[in-house]
Amino acid sequence: MATQSPFSFLDGLFERLVSGPQPPQWLVHEVQHRAVLFLNHVLMQEPQAMERLARQRARVAHVQWRSYSVALLITPAGLLDLAPAGSTPDLRLEITETSPLSLAQTALRGDKPTIRIEGDVQLAAEINWLVDHVRWDVEEDLARLIGDAPAHAVGSVARRVAQALRNFVGSRMAAGTAGNGAAGSPAASAGSDSAAP
Known part of the structure; x- marks a missing residue:
């Protein structure tokens, strides 16, 4: 039995928002x-x-x-x-x-x-x-507003949050790929006329 991603409802929600008025x-x-x-x-x-x-x-x-x-x-x-x-x-x-x-x-x-x-x-x-x-150097822009030390602290927290999100998404994608028995990444299935700039 195939399990459904806990985030599949988000895809439907995004689809309704994007294809709406x-x-x-x-x-x-x-x-x-x-x-x-x-x-x-x-x-x-x-x-x-x-x-x-x-x-x-x-x-x-x-x-x-x-x-x-x-x-x-x-x-x-x-x-x-x-x-x-x-x-x-x-x-x-x-x-x-x-x-x-x-x-x-x-x-x-x-x-x-x-x-x-x-x-x-x-x-x-x-x-x-x-x-x-x-x-985009977010820290440099923040430093102009709030100073170097607070900007560095905010940037450090943001990097940790971004890394945690990447790890979470990566683990969910790996679990989804393993659960479906599919090999490779979605990008690997791209045609020969596609490229990423």
Whole structure:
């Protein structure tokens, strides 16, 4: 008898939320603007990342997950902006995993989601480099607000919590894989046309 994951109800809940009524266009636009501001904040902490992106200026990357998408324009400064409506993308990135819970589990394990890539190979390579090398330094931002010592303490607790979550998800995934008699990870079943940037 196959056992059901204790978190399977979350997947159904996420599915209902994601496939429910679509948010108004002004809200989608505002969320996209906030995401671009955050990404630029992270990029500005890494001059090498900005230099690499500046070489790809005026290129457009279109990112898609289910019915949600955003088109990002690379500026001459090596930052990002929302691409004008109707822009032709140089690169298309589609996250093939449709389950929000599976995406969250993948992120907690520290893995990259499976992505279908179409378009400019050099731009894809630069984005892959960014994903592999650019990290948000939360402690540095916190230190500006509350000081170095408290920021380090908060960062230390956050790292322990994140590691505990990764261990928990990893053990649940291993138990689920062993219980189903399946071998390998979900990423191992990806097709040859998929890659993770």
